[in-house]
Amino acid sequence: MGKFLPILLGTDLNAYGMARAFHEEYGVKSLALGEFSLIPTRHSSIVEVRIFADFGTQQSFLENLNVIYEEYHKKFSKLLLVACGDNYVEFVVKNKKILEKRFVVSCVSEELFTKLATKLNFYKACEQFGLDYPITHIITKKEINVELPFAFPVVLKADDSAKYTRCKFVGQKKTFFIESKADLTHTIECIYKSAYDGDLVVQEMITGTDDTMRVLNCYVGKDSKVKLMCLGQVLLEDKAPQTVGNYLAIINEYQPEICEKVKLFLESLGYMGFANFDMKFDSRDGKFKFFEINLRQGRSSFFVTGSGFNLAKYLVKDWILEEPLSIEISNTEHLWLGLPKKLLMKNVNEYYKGKIKKLVAGDRFCSTLSYKKDRNFFRFLQNARISGRYWFKRGWEGKV
Numbered sequence: 422m423g424k425f426l427p428i429l430l431g432t433d434l435n436a437y438g439m440a441r442a443f444h445e446e447y448g449v450k451s452l453a454l455g456e457f458s459l460i461p462t463r464h465s466s467i468v469e470v471r472i473f474a475d476f477g478t479q480q481s482f483l484e485n486l487n488v489i490y491e492e493y494h495k496k497f498s499k500l501l502l503v504a505c506g507d508n509y510v511e512f513v514v515k516n517k518k519i520l521e522k523r524f525v526v527s528c529v530s531e532e533l534f535t536k537l538a539t540k541l542n543f544y545k546a547c548e549q550f551g552l553d554y555p556i557t558h559i560i561t562k563k564e565i566n567v568e569l570p571f572a573f574p575v576v577l578k579a580d581d582s583a584k585y586t587r588c589k590f591v592g593q594k595k596t597f598f599i600e601s602k603a604d605l606t607h608t609i610e611c612i613y614k615s616a617y618d619g620d621l622v623v624q625e626m627i628t629g630t631d632d633t634m635r636v637l638n639c640y641v642g643k644d645s646k647v648k649l650m651c652l653g654q655v656l657l658e659d660k661a662p663q664t665v666g667n668y669l670a671i672i673n674e675y676q677p678e679i680c681e682k683v684k685l686f687l688e689s690l691g692y693m694g695f696a697n698f699d700m701k702f703d704s705r706d707g708k709f710k711f712f713e714i715n716l717r718q719g720r721s722s723f724f725v726t727g728s729g730f731n732l733a734k735y736l737v738k739d740w741i742l743e744e745p746l747s748i749e750i751s752n753t754e755h756l757w758l759g760l761p762k763k764l765l766m767k768n769v770n771e772y773y774k775g776k777i778k779k780l781v782a783g784d785r786f787c788s789t790l791s792y793k794k795d796r797n798f799f800r801f802l803q804n805a806r807i808s809g810r811y812w813f814k815r816g817w818e819g820k821v
Contacts, residue, residue: 425497425499425500426451427501430455430506432458433506434721435718436459437465437790444467444795445731454485456472463803464803467792486520502520508587541557546686553709556624576625578621578624588617632655636719636724638695639687639698642735648739649748651725652679653674655670656671656773667721672756672777698713700712757787757788762781
């Protein structure tokens with residue numbers, strides 16, 4: 422195998438999880454590029470971080486990737502691009518023909534990106550292949566005051582996640598839980614006063630505790646055949662406004678029926694690369710309702726690597742080693758933690774406490790940031806600070 426360099430587009434928890442996956446499997450140090458230096462990738466010995474002003478714009482993105490290419494292409498036989506954020510996925514897809522002349526690129530076509538990148542287009546594809554999703558109503562900038570075909574409370578979110586992330590305004594949240602029409606109107610007005618001008622999605626509220634959520638990470642090879650599927654049951658979600666809905670604890674789960682449906686969906690579309698699905702169990706009809714697809718590995722996707730299915734391995738075998746891959750579906754029970762164990766035990770449903778204790782006692786658990794081969798004093802302080810935020814600044818009191 423020639424010497425290769427993983428180039429991670431982003432500096433967040435997702436990027437660190439991928440850097441750790443490359444280091445665990447191949448002992449290589451990754452290069453992470455971003456517009457901001459985020460905490461997870463700081464003070465690390467397994468990833469070098471390079472920050473570029475305006476890297477969140479397409480022009481700067483391309484210009485600086487050219488700089489990186491000139492610096493590294495003689496040192497490494499292949500430069501492997503891995504997008505770790507929606508914005509970067511969009512840039513890579515839209516410039517794929519240019520980038521693949523210099524980098525190894527695994528992503529969907531621009532045509533398929535258009536078909537899946539927004540929630541509304543994703544739901545159209547769901548209808549085509551029999552994937553269920555919540556009852557949905559669309560709001561545009563021209564039609565703010567609308568009558569909904571379902572009752573409050575409702576969920577409000579942006580149709581175009583990448584575009585919405587680039588907009589900043591007071592009170593911005595990833596997802597809004599709305600109790601009344603007045604609250605809905607006010608929130609919509611606040612959003613449209615920002616730079617966001619895309620559609621908004623209003624959905625019926627599917628009731629259920631955090632443990633009714635599921636997350637599915639997949640890898641689809643360059644032959645558009647699914648090579649990996651790993652489903653997780655969410656035990657706990659974040660409640661902080663800016664990060665509401667982010668997963669904080671996951672246990673692997675085996676549900677072949679869901680996997681078979683998603684496998685058909687991805688392969689029929691001619692998908693390529695990582696895919697991440699969020700869904701929730703609806704007790705009213707016994708069906709899982711799909712919320713969205715991320716055209717990349719998920720923020721919490723290290724739960725896949727930690728349970729024995731190293732995400733970096735699939736990319737390298739497929740694109741660097743060019744080895745054949747057969748499909749693997751995870752059926753190994755394993756716990757991923759995004760917060761301290763004691764805090765999880767304090768807040769998780771009583772039903773899962775015995776299982777959690779058993780997995781921890783059997784050393785069948787992991788945390789993305791807790792890597793024995795990447796320890797130093799600064800990372801110790803940094804990780805302690807992150808844990809402290811959950812204890813003291815997030816308002817965790819009693820059961821959630």
